[in-house]
Amino acid sequence: MIKGENPTFSYYIEQRLRHLTVPAIVRSLDDRLDDLSPEGLFVILVRYAKPTQIRWLKEVRARLAGVALLIDDDLRSVVVGPDGSLRYKANLLRLGVLPLVQLNALLSHVWTSTGALAEVLGGQRAEVQVLHPLPPALRPKDLIPSGRFPTLRIVYHATGIHRQEHAFLQPIIRRVLNADPALHFEVLADGSIANGWHNAGLPIGRYTVRKTMRWLEYATWGHNSGADIALNPLLNTKTNKVRADTKRVDVARLGAAGLYSRCDVFNRCAVPYESHLPNDPDAWVSEILRLAANEVELRRAKQASFKSLEKMIQLADVNFPF
Incomplete structure:
Protein backbone atom coordinates (compact mmCIF):
# COMPACT_ATOMS: atom_id res chain seq x y z
CA MET A 1 0.00 0.00 0.00
CA ILE A 2 1.45 3.36 -1.03
CA LYS A 3 -0.32 6.33 0.48
CA GLY A 4 0.17 9.77 1.85
CA GLU A 5 -1.60 11.81 4.47
CA ASN A 6 -4.62 12.65 2.34
CA PRO A 7 -8.41 12.29 2.35
CA THR A 8 -8.32 9.65 -0.38
CA PHE A 9 -6.57 7.21 1.93
CA SER A 10 -8.86 8.14 4.84
CA TYR A 11 -12.10 7.84 2.90
CA TYR A 12 -11.41 4.84 0.66
CA ILE A 13 -8.66 2.70 2.16
CA GLU A 14 -8.29 3.07 5.91
CA GLN A 15 -11.58 1.47 6.99
CA ARG A 16 -11.30 -1.35 4.44
CA LEU A 17 -7.90 -2.29 5.85
CA ARG A 18 -9.66 -3.09 9.12
CA HIS A 19 -11.70 -5.77 7.34
CA LEU A 20 -8.77 -7.50 5.67
CA THR A 21 -8.00 -11.04 6.76
CA VAL A 22 -4.36 -10.77 5.63
CA PRO A 23 -1.63 -8.46 6.92
CA ALA A 24 -1.28 -5.04 5.30
CA ILE A 25 1.84 -2.89 5.03
CA VAL A 26 1.29 0.84 4.60
CA ARG A 27 3.97 3.07 3.11
CA SER A 28 3.84 6.77 2.37
CA LEU A 29 4.69 8.38 -0.93
CA ASP A 30 8.21 9.21 0.25
CA ASP A 31 9.00 5.78 1.72
CA ARG A 32 11.23 3.15 0.11
CA LEU A 33 9.77 -0.10 -1.20
CA ASP A 34 12.88 -2.13 -2.02
CA ASP A 35 13.01 -3.54 1.50
CA LEU A 36 9.72 -5.40 0.92
CA SER A 37 9.44 -9.01 -0.20
CA PRO A 38 7.38 -8.87 -3.42
CA GLU A 39 6.31 -12.52 -3.43
CA GLY A 40 2.50 -12.64 -3.56
CA LEU A 41 2.21 -8.97 -2.62
CA PHE A 42 -0.77 -6.96 -3.90
CA VAL A 43 0.17 -3.28 -4.22
CA ILE A 44 -2.39 -0.47 -4.02
CA LEU A 45 -1.29 2.94 -5.27
CA VAL A 46 -3.37 5.80 -3.86
CA ARG A 47 -3.50 8.50 -6.55
CA TYR A 48 0.22 8.97 -7.01
CA ALA A 49 3.53 7.20 -7.61
CA LYS A 50 7.12 8.41 -7.72
CA PRO A 51 9.77 7.26 -10.23
CA THR A 52 11.65 5.17 -7.64
CA GLN A 53 8.46 3.31 -6.80
CA ILE A 54 7.62 2.71 -10.46
CA ARG A 55 11.11 1.36 -11.05
CA TRP A 56 10.67 -1.09 -8.17
CA LEU A 57 7.29 -2.19 -9.52
CA LYS A 58 8.84 -2.85 -12.93
CA GLU A 59 11.61 -4.93 -11.39
CA VAL A 60 9.31 -7.16 -9.31
CA ARG A 61 6.04 -7.09 -11.29
CA ALA A 62 6.21 -10.79 -12.25
CA ARG A 63 6.39 -11.75 -8.57
CA LEU A 64 3.49 -9.55 -7.42
CA ALA A 65 -0.09 -10.78 -7.06
CA GLY A 66 -1.35 -7.54 -8.61
CA VAL A 67 -1.11 -3.76 -8.75
CA ALA A 68 -4.12 -1.47 -8.32
CA LEU A 69 -4.34 2.29 -8.79
CA LEU A 70 -7.04 4.20 -6.89
CA ILE A 71 -8.08 7.47 -8.56
CA ASP A 72 -10.71 9.81 -7.14
CA ASP A 73 -10.41 12.77 -9.53
CA ASP A 74 -10.14 13.32 -13.26
CA LEU A 75 -6.56 14.48 -12.87
CA ARG A 76 -6.09 15.36 -16.53
CA SER A 77 -9.11 17.68 -16.46
CA VAL A 78 -7.85 19.36 -13.30
CA VAL A 79 -4.44 19.97 -14.88
CA VAL A 80 -5.87 21.63 -18.00
CA GLY A 81 -8.84 23.27 -16.24
CA PRO A 82 -9.19 26.84 -14.95
CA ASP A 83 -8.93 26.01 -11.24
CA GLY A 84 -5.93 25.26 -9.07
CA SER A 85 -2.54 26.91 -8.75
CA LEU A 86 0.29 26.25 -11.21
CA ARG A 87 2.22 24.55 -8.41
CA TYR A 88 -0.69 22.24 -7.61
CA LYS A 89 -1.15 21.38 -11.29
CA ALA A 90 2.56 20.73 -11.71
CA ASN A 91 2.48 18.27 -8.79
CA LEU A 92 -0.59 16.53 -10.24
CA LEU A 93 1.13 16.24 -13.58
CA ARG A 94 4.36 14.93 -12.06
CA LEU A 95 2.87 12.47 -9.57
CA GLY A 96 -0.52 11.54 -11.01
CA VAL A 97 -0.71 12.01 -14.78
CA LEU A 98 2.73 11.38 -16.26
CA PRO A 99 3.33 8.18 -14.24
CA LEU A 100 0.34 6.60 -15.99
CA VAL A 101 2.43 6.24 -19.14
CA GLN A 102 4.58 3.64 -17.37
CA LEU A 103 1.99 2.37 -14.88
CA ASN A 104 -0.57 1.29 -17.46
CA ALA A 105 1.55 -1.71 -18.40
CA LEU A 106 1.92 -2.73 -14.75
CA LEU A 107 -1.63 -2.35 -13.46
CA SER A 108 -3.97 -5.26 -12.93
CA HIS A 109 -6.76 -3.06 -11.51
CA VAL A 110 -7.90 0.55 -11.71
CA TRP A 111 -10.31 1.65 -8.98
CA THR A 112 -12.29 4.87 -9.32
CA SER A 113 -14.41 6.76 -6.81
CA THR A 114 -17.48 7.05 -9.08
CA GLY A 115 -19.09 5.39 -12.06
CA ALA A 116 -18.80 8.65 -13.99
CA LEU A 117 -15.04 8.69 -13.46
CA ALA A 118 -14.86 5.02 -14.48
CA GLU A 119 -16.44 5.96 -17.81
CA VAL A 120 -13.89 8.74 -18.33
CA LEU A 121 -11.04 6.32 -17.63
CA GLY A 122 -12.48 3.50 -19.71
CA GLY A 123 -10.21 1.88 -22.27
CA GLN A 124 -7.40 1.30 -19.81
CA ARG A 125 -5.41 -1.91 -20.09
CA ALA A 126 -6.56 -2.90 -16.61
CA GLU A 127 -10.17 -3.45 -15.60
CA VAL A 128 -11.78 -0.31 -14.17
CA GLN A 129 -13.97 -0.84 -11.09
CA VAL A 130 -15.77 1.55 -8.75
CA LEU A 131 -14.67 1.75 -5.11
CA HIS A 132 -17.19 3.91 -3.27
CA PRO A 133 -16.05 5.92 -0.25
CA LEU A 134 -16.16 4.13 3.09
CA PRO A 135 -15.61 6.78 5.77
CA PRO A 136 -15.39 6.11 9.51
CA ALA A 137 -18.66 6.15 11.39
CA LEU A 138 -19.45 9.11 13.63
CA ARG A 139 -21.51 8.73 16.76
Missing part, protein backbone atom coordinates in the same frame (compact mmCIF):
# COMPACT_ATOMS: atom_id res chain seq x y z
CA PRO A 140 -24.75 10.74 16.94
CA LYS A 141 -23.49 12.64 19.96
CA ASP A 142 -20.66 13.96 17.79
CA LEU A 143 -23.29 15.76 15.74
CA ILE A 144 -25.19 17.53 18.51
CA PRO A 145 -26.04 21.05 17.30
CA SER A 146 -23.43 23.55 18.41
CA GLY A 147 -25.92 25.76 20.22
CA ARG A 148 -24.03 28.90 19.18
CA PHE A 149 -27.14 31.06 19.05
CA PRO A 150 -27.39 33.98 18.61
CA THR A 151 -24.19 33.83 16.52
CA LEU A 152 -24.27 31.12 13.86
CA ARG A 153 -21.19 29.96 12.00
CA ILE A 154 -21.47 29.42 8.25
CA VAL A 155 -18.45 27.82 6.59
CA TYR A 156 -17.05 27.03 3.18
CA HIS A 157 -14.12 24.64 3.36
CA ALA A 158 -12.64 23.84 -0.04
CA THR A 159 -9.27 23.83 -1.77
CA GLY A 160 -8.01 26.10 -4.50
CA ILE A 161 -9.30 23.80 -7.22
CA HIS A 162 -12.77 25.21 -6.45
CA ARG A 163 -11.98 28.76 -7.52
CA GLN A 164 -15.27 29.04 -9.44
CA GLU A 165 -17.28 27.96 -6.39
CA HIS A 166 -15.52 30.60 -4.28
CA ALA A 167 -16.53 33.24 -6.83
CA PHE A 168 -20.10 31.89 -6.88
CA LEU A 169 -20.44 32.20 -3.10
CA GLN A 170 -18.97 35.67 -2.59
CA PRO A 171 -22.06 37.72 -3.55
CA ILE A 172 -24.27 35.19 -1.74
CA ILE A 173 -22.36 35.58 1.51
CA ARG A 174 -22.36 39.37 1.18
CA ARG A 175 -26.16 39.37 0.93
CA VAL A 176 -26.58 36.89 3.78
CA LEU A 177 -24.34 38.75 6.22
CA ASN A 178 -26.01 42.05 5.41
CA ALA A 179 -29.45 40.49 5.95
CA ASP A 180 -28.76 38.81 9.30
CA PRO A 181 -26.37 40.34 11.87
CA ALA A 182 -26.32 37.08 13.86
CA LEU A 183 -24.27 35.25 11.22
CA HIS A 184 -20.51 34.84 10.92
CA PHE A 185 -18.81 33.35 7.86
CA GLU A 186 -15.59 31.36 7.70
CA VAL A 187 -13.69 30.27 4.58
CA LEU A 188 -10.44 28.40 3.98
CA ALA A 189 -8.46 30.08 1.22
CA ASP A 190 -4.98 31.15 0.19
CA GLY A 191 -3.40 33.59 -2.23
CA SER A 192 -5.60 35.24 -4.82
CA ILE A 193 -8.69 33.37 -3.64
CA ALA A 194 -8.21 34.73 -0.11
CA ASN A 195 -7.74 38.21 -1.57
CA GLY A 196 -10.98 37.76 -3.48
CA TRP A 197 -12.83 37.21 -0.23
CA HIS A 198 -11.21 40.24 1.41
CA ASN A 199 -12.32 42.31 -1.60
CA ALA A 200 -15.85 40.89 -1.76
CA GLY A 201 -17.43 43.70 0.26
CA LEU A 202 -18.26 41.58 3.29
CA PRO A 203 -19.06 43.42 6.54
CA ILE A 204 -15.91 44.01 8.60
CA GLY A 205 -15.63 41.73 11.61
CA ARG A 206 -18.29 39.33 10.31
CA TYR A 207 -16.06 36.93 8.41
CA THR A 208 -12.84 34.97 8.84
CA VAL A 209 -10.43 33.83 6.12
CA ARG A 210 -8.24 30.96 7.35
CA LYS A 211 -5.30 29.45 5.52
CA THR A 212 -5.84 25.97 4.14
CA MET A 213 -4.36 23.14 6.19
CA ARG A 214 -2.73 19.79 5.67
CA TRP A 215 -5.25 16.97 5.66
CA LEU A 216 -4.75 15.49 9.14
CA GLU A 217 -4.57 18.95 10.70
CA TYR A 218 -7.81 19.93 8.99
CA ALA A 219 -9.64 16.75 10.02
CA THR A 220 -8.72 17.25 13.68
CA TRP A 221 -9.43 20.96 13.60
CA GLY A 222 -12.79 20.47 11.88
CA HIS A 223 -13.94 17.96 14.46
CA ASN A 224 -12.97 20.25 17.33
CA SER A 225 -14.18 23.54 15.86
CA GLY A 226 -17.64 22.59 14.58
CA ALA A 227 -19.99 24.71 12.49
CA ASP A 228 -23.69 25.37 11.99
CA ILE A 229 -24.12 25.52 8.21
CA ALA A 230 -21.61 24.12 5.70
CA LEU A 231 -21.89 25.22 2.08
CA ASN A 232 -21.13 22.77 -0.73
CA PRO A 233 -21.78 24.34 -4.13
CA LEU A 234 -20.65 22.33 -7.13
CA LEU A 235 -20.85 24.06 -10.48
CA ASN A 236 -21.49 22.22 -13.73
CA THR A 237 -17.95 21.51 -14.96
CA LYS A 238 -16.26 18.49 -16.49
CA THR A 239 -14.14 17.95 -13.39
CA ASN A 240 -17.06 18.28 -10.97
CA LYS A 241 -19.28 15.83 -12.85
CA VAL A 242 -17.03 12.91 -11.90
CA ARG A 243 -16.40 13.90 -8.29
CA ALA A 244 -17.43 11.76 -5.33
CA ASP A 245 -19.61 13.02 -2.49
CA THR A 246 -16.97 12.88 0.24
CA LYS A 247 -17.67 16.50 1.26
CA ARG A 248 -20.55 14.95 3.18
CA VAL A 249 -18.00 13.45 5.57
CA ASP A 250 -16.48 16.85 6.25
CA VAL A 251 -19.94 18.29 6.92
CA ALA A 252 -20.76 15.50 9.38
CA ARG A 253 -17.41 15.89 11.14
CA LEU A 254 -18.23 19.57 11.65
CA GLY A 255 -21.66 18.66 13.00
CA ALA A 256 -23.18 21.10 10.51
CA ALA A 257 -26.23 21.28 8.31
CA GLY A 258 -25.11 20.76 4.73
CA LEU A 259 -26.30 22.84 1.78
CA TYR A 260 -25.56 21.09 -1.52
CA SER A 261 -25.87 21.83 -5.19
CA ARG A 262 -28.63 19.75 -6.75
CA CYS A 263 -26.66 17.28 -8.87
CA ASP A 264 -25.97 13.58 -9.35
CA VAL A 265 -22.88 13.76 -7.14
CA PHE A 266 -24.83 14.70 -4.02
CA ASN A 267 -28.03 12.86 -4.92
CA ARG A 268 -26.39 9.49 -4.24
CA CYS A 269 -26.60 9.74 -0.45
CA ALA A 270 -29.39 12.28 -0.14
CA VAL A 271 -31.69 11.96 2.89
CA PRO A 272 -34.77 13.87 4.12
CA TYR A 273 -34.28 17.34 5.63
CA GLU A 274 -31.13 18.06 3.62
CA SER A 275 -31.00 21.12 1.40
CA HIS A 276 -30.31 20.49 -2.29
CA LEU A 277 -30.39 23.70 -4.30
CA PRO A 278 -30.09 24.84 -7.92
CA ASN A 279 -27.00 26.92 -8.61
CA ASP A 280 -29.07 30.06 -8.32
CA PRO A 281 -27.77 32.69 -5.85
CA ASP A 282 -31.29 33.65 -4.76
CA ALA A 283 -32.02 30.05 -3.75
CA TRP A 284 -28.84 29.83 -1.65
CA VAL A 285 -29.47 33.15 0.09
CA SER A 286 -33.04 32.16 0.88
CA GLU A 287 -32.12 28.71 2.27
CA ILE A 288 -29.26 29.97 4.42
CA LEU A 289 -31.49 32.64 5.98
CA ARG A 290 -34.32 30.13 6.47
CA LEU A 291 -32.15 27.70 8.43
CA ALA A 292 -30.49 30.48 10.39
CA ALA A 293 -33.88 31.77 11.53
CA ASN A 294 -35.27 28.42 12.69
CA GLU A 295 -33.37 26.48 15.37
CA VAL A 296 -35.64 23.43 15.04
CA GLU A 297 -35.10 23.17 11.28
CA LEU A 298 -31.38 23.73 11.70
CA ARG A 299 -31.13 20.97 14.30
CA ARG A 300 -33.05 18.62 12.01
CA ALA A 301 -30.74 19.43 9.08
CA LYS A 302 -27.69 18.76 11.26
CA GLN A 303 -29.02 15.35 12.20
CA ALA A 304 -29.58 14.68 8.49
CA SER A 305 -25.84 15.06 8.00
CA PHE A 306 -25.33 12.05 10.25
CA LYS A 307 -28.03 10.09 8.42
CA SER A 308 -26.40 10.76 5.06
CA LEU A 309 -23.09 9.51 6.42
CA GLU A 310 -24.82 6.35 7.61
CA LYS A 311 -26.24 5.89 4.13
CA MET A 312 -22.81 6.34 2.55
CA ILE A 313 -21.38 3.62 4.78
CA GLN A 314 -24.29 1.27 4.03
CA LEU A 315 -23.83 1.71 0.27
CA ALA A 316 -20.13 0.89 0.38
CA ASP A 317 -18.61 -2.59 0.09
CA VAL A 318 -16.10 -3.13 2.89
CA ASN A 319 -14.00 -5.38 0.63
CA PHE A 320 -11.45 -4.37 -1.97
CA PRO A 321 -12.41 -5.52 -5.51
CA PHE A 322 -9.35 -7.73 -5.99
